[in-house]
Amino acid sequence: MALDDGTLASRIAKAGAVPDSAAETELYRRLAPRVRLYGLRHLRDPQAAADLVQQVLLFTLEQLRAGKVRKPEKIASFVLGTCRMTVLEIRRGTRRREALLKTWGDMAEAFEAPEPLALDADRLVPCLEALTERERSVVVLSFFADKQADEVGVELSISGGNVRVIRHRALMRLRHCMGAAEDEA
Amino acid sequence: MRCKNPISLELLVAYWLGEVSETRAATLEEHFFGCAHCTQRAEALVALAAGVRAAVRDGKLSMAVSTAFVEAMKQAGLHVREYRVEPGGSVNCTIRADDDAVISRLRAPLAGVTRLDVVSMPGAGGTPEERLIDVPFDAQTGEVLMIPSARRLKTMPTHTLRMQLLAVSETGERPIGDYTFNHTPS
Numbered sequence: 495m496a497l498d499d500g501t502l503a504s505r506i507a508k509a510g511a512v513p514d515s516a517a518e519t520e521l522y523r524r525l526a527p528r529v530r531l532y533g534l535r536h537l538r539d540p541q542a543a544a545d546l547v548q549q550v551l552l553f554t555l556e557q558l559r560a561g562k563v564r565k566p567e568k569i570a571s572f573v574l575g576t577c578r579m580t581v582l583e584i585r586r587g588t589r590r591r592e593a594l595l596k597t598w599g600d601m602a603e604a605f606e607a608p609e610p611l612a613l614d615a616d617r618l619v620p621c622l623e624a625l626t627e628r629e630r631s632v633v634v635l636s637f638f639a640d641k642q643a644d645e646v647g648v649e650l651s652i653s654g655g656n657v658r659v660i661r662h663r664a665l666m667r668l669r670h671c672m673g674a675a676e677d678e679a
Numbered sequence: 680m681r682c683k684n685p686i687s688l689e690l691l692v693a694y695w696l697g698e699v700s701e702t703r704a705a706t707l708e709e710h711f712f713g714c715a716h717c718t719q720r721a722e723a724l725v726a727l728a729a730g731v732r733a734a735v736r737d738g739k740l741s742m743a744v745s746t747a748f749v750e751a752m753k754q755a756g757l758h759v760r761e762y763r764v765e766p767g768g769s770v771n772c773t774i775r776a777d778d779d780a781v782i783s784r785l786r787a788p789l790a791g792v793t794r795l796d797v798v799s800m801p802g803a804g805g806t807p808e809e810r811l812i813d814v815p816f817d818a819q820t821g822e823v824l825m826i827p828s829a830r831r832l833k834t835m836p837t838h839t840l841r842m843q844l845l846a847v848s849e850t851g852e853r854p855i856g857d858y859t860f861n862h863t864p865s
Contacts, residue, residue: 528711531722531725532711574708574712611719611725611726613726613729615733618734619740626813627742627812627815628814630740631744631745631814634735635748636696637728637732640695640697649746649748651816658689661692662692665727
C-alpha cells in the first residue's frame with residue numbers, strides 16, 4: 495500500500511544527515527500538481543506557476559530536512575500555507591526567484607514536476623464544433639479570457655444564471671465527447 | 680486515489696473562474712491539497728481552458744462572439760481583420776497569411792429579437808447551405824459578430840457567400856438582413 499503524504503514527510507524529517515531521496519522525490523511528484531493548480535489560479539501564468547512549484551516545494555523539503563516543520567503528518571497544510579505566503583510575496587514584488595534558486599540551485603536539479611495535463615487538440619476541436627452555437631460561444635467567451643458568468647451574460651444579453659446553465663451543459667457534453675469518466679454531475 | 684466526496688464540476692469551474700468567495704476558495708484549496716483526485720480533475724478543466732484558447736488562437740473554430748471578445752483577442756496579440764456590413768450590403772473580403780481571424784460584423788435591427796438564426800447560402804464555388812440555430816448576439820450593439828474558421832478560410836478559393844439573418848419567434852420567422860461576401864484569396 496502506498497504511503498500517504500504525511501508519512502512520506504515524516505520519513506524525510508527523520509532521515510537525518512543522509513536525505514531520504516526516494517521519499518523526497520515521491521512527495522515532490524505528488525504535491526507538484528497541487529501547487530501548480532494553486533499557482534495557475536492565483537497567478538494566471540504557466541511559467542509563474544511552474545516557478546511557484548519549485549520555490550514552494552524546495553522550501554518545504556529544506557524545512558523538513560532541517561526538522562523545522564512542526565507537524566510533518568500535516569504536510570499538505572504546511573505546503574498550502576507556504577503557497578499563500580509565497581504568492582503574496584510575489585505580488586508585493588519582494589520574492590526574488592534568483593535568490594531562491596541560488597540557495598537551492600543544486601537541490602532543484604534533483605526534482606522534476608510531472609508535466610501538466612494536456613488535451614488532444616485534434617479531439618477537442620470537433621467536440622467544440624459539435625456544441626450548439628450558444629454553447630460554443632459561452633465556452634469560448636468563458637475560457638478564452640477566463641470570464642465569470644455574469645460578464646459573459648452581459649456580453650450576450652442573457653443572465654449570469656443562464657450562462658452557468660449553458661456552460662455546465664456544454665462542459666458535460668465536451669467531457670462526454672472527449673471520453674472523460676462520468677464520475678460527477 | 681479516488682475521492683469520497685469529490686468537488687462538483689460546477690464548483691471546479693466556479694473556482695477556476697473566480698466566481699466563489701475568498702472563504703469558499705480557501706476551503707476548496709484545503710481540499711485540493713489533500714486530494715490528488717480532485718486536483719487532477721481541476722487540472723483537466725485547466726487543460727480544457729488552455730485547449731479552447733489554443734483553438735481560438737490557431738483559427739480552428741467558427742463561432743459567434745461579442746465585441747468584448749474581439750477586444751480580448753486583440754489584447755492577446757492576435758491579428759484581427761474586420762468587415763462591417765449593413766443589411767442588404769456586400770463587401771469584398773479576404774484573409775491574409777498573417778491574419779489570425781476575420782470578423783464579420785453584420786449590422787441588423789436586433790431590438791426585440793429573441794432567437795436569431797443565420798443561414799449561409801453558397802454562390803458559385805461556395806460552401807453548402809448551412810443554418811446556424813439560435814446564434815448568440817448582443818442586441819444593444821445592433822451587430823452580430825461571426826468568426827469563420829481562419830484555418831479553413833485560408834484554403835478557400837474565390838467565392839461568394841450570402842448570409843441571411845432570421846428573427847425566429849413562436850409565430851414564425853422573418854429575415855432581418857441579407858449580406859454578401861465576395862471572397863478572394865490573397
